[in-house]
Amino acid sequence: MSAKAVKLADVAKAAGVSQGTASNVFSRPELVRAEVRARVEETARQLGYRGPDPRGRLLRAGKVNAIGVVVSDDLTYFFNDPFNREFMIGLASACDERGAGVSLISAANRATAAWSVETALVDGFIVQCMEDGDRLVELARKRGLPFVACDIDPGGEASSIRIDDRGGARMAAEHLLALGHRRFAILSLELRNDGRVGLVDRARRVSAEYAGTRDRLLGYGDAFAKAGIDIDTVAIVEAFNDPAGAAEGAAALLDAARDATAVLAMSDVAAIALLAEAKRRGIAVPQQLSVIGFDDVPEAAASSPRLTTIRQPIREKGRRAGALILAGGETRHELLPVQLIVRGTTAAPFAA
């Protein structure tokens, strides 16, 4: 049909005006006399001009009006993972307010990840994942665009938004200690980016690289120490933070720590998987086993029994991350508070 897209210059020539005037007709109509404007609009219509091409404008203006969100998983992760979903809702609301768009960028494929980040048309990045965070942060930084790192320490001069992981973990453990528990088990997030899962020994524990995981372990340890419990005596199982990985980890943990009366899970996804595994084994929660999660995703309030957990302001995180970028990317480090939410999965131990 259309051999070649008609462009602004074509319209200008056909209408007998200069290109500058034609440009004004579309972008700043108030600067053009009504009759000229009408004539230009009419010729544009006849020629089938589709309006100013954003690409040309972009090159000139520089502002894309979109935020890129980088994760190290598939794009499907954005919609599957409850935590990320909440985060994106917060981010999306910040973008909505400012009329900005959101671009989803996956860095799952290591071969193409760099290219994706290098070529993404965005005004700034949000790196929202821990796995492989360093590499992504590095790529984003290289673009020279503002970016904010969530839940990881970006080092150098980049913004970050984190929560009080250590304090939250301590609160979780203290809650269980106050209920009278003394024999614990920990269902942990990944400690470092090597794909290993399963039982964690001391050497591995202290080798933790992911800041969030490390800090939560430290927080549990703080509480244990105050109660005279050696964290080296508590079973720790490391698991991937998706339903399948968590289910596997839950099974391994229940096998490894048969005498534990309480489990500290580092995410609600993990805790919910553990709840399912406990039910499968006929272990009554909270009567025979207390379980506490972390995050307070919406699913936590809907589980059965309803999950006791540490709430972090997930949506608020997203909002702030978006606002930080949209505001121009001034470097800031924010630490958001956490809060203990007691529901139905924790109680005093059966044989206290």
Place this chain on the structure above:
Amino acid sequence: MSAKAVKLADVAKAAGVSQGTASNVFSRPELVRAEVRARVEETARQLGYRGPDPRGRLLRAGKVNAIGVVVSDDLTYFFNDPFNREFMIGLASACDERGAGVSLISAANRATAAWSVETALVDGFIVQCMEDGDRLVELARKRGLPFVACDIDPGGEASSIRIDDRGGARMAAEHLLALGHRRFAILSLELRNDGRVGLVDRARRVSAEYAGTRDRLLGYGDAFAKAGIDIDTVAIVEAFNDPAGAAEGAAALLDAARDATAVLAMSDVAAIALLAEAKRRGIAVPQQLSVIGFDDVPEAAASSPRLTTIRQPIREKGRRAGALILAGGETRHELLPVQLIVRGTTAAPFAA
């Protein structure tokens, strides 16, 4: 710090090569002798060159490598609505395979919607919503980019992906009729874009504008007619398809149709809200009331009792929509099949 971004030309000059060669160093390194390449890369580093700017490349090449998804709600809708979440997972998987990105575009704000669509940097659009679909389709069409409409009839020469709404609805009604039900009520999606909800009379029913809603009503009617039931005798309540709106609609429907033994809900979200309202009123499902949904979102299999529904291939829809755009936007109209999924919310009527 950096007064002005350093660009390719600067690097080229500083390294004493032509701009073309410098370009090759970054985009097609194999064309450049190793020693020259090293020299250029070194100067680039010293100058703090951040790599080729995607904007310049974009203008030249024209391809953005991203798909825009337009909805008429907030961006938060993408992550909140179960149906859309599933759709996006399918779309995302198609994009992942081809290394394309996804841009989320909201047209909730009528004032800025046009601008958003006109300036979005994408290779094509997917319009995935019924509300205000026409206007969005029009905007997208104007851009002259490939686009595919989901669940709405775009008219003219644009692709569409739809499901057999009428057939699915008929199957739902026939299932209930086969169980022995004769007194029905319908919890309907919106009929047209005027914000009205509540009881639907005949005049309003036949005024349905949204193709999906209209066809589902027709499908129910087909089955009713065959059983000798006049659809004008069945209570129909129109409700917004979000948890709050559906809850309201569910309450109105149960008030209006106290003698109904079965409810046909046009979405699972609506059906699940109805389940909740029935429980609140002490109405046992399926003993006192049968409920059937539409869509088969993941939540349908997790409700209690588990929801009988009409399954449509939501993810497949997303996949195909994405594939259609990525393949270049050849005009096609696809009609996907639906399927009855019998679970626990339908049974023979109590007093048959």
Place this chain on the structure above:
DNA sequence: CTGTTAGCGCCTTCAG
């Protein structure tokens, strides 16, 4: 292999 050149489509001075 490397250098030169000509735009991609638009917007924004700067004169008139």
Place this chain on the structure above:
DNA sequence: CTGAAGGCGCTAACAG
């Protein structure tokens, strides 16, 4: 209010 001209940053085509 309008016209002319330059350049945003890059790459492809072609000539050496």
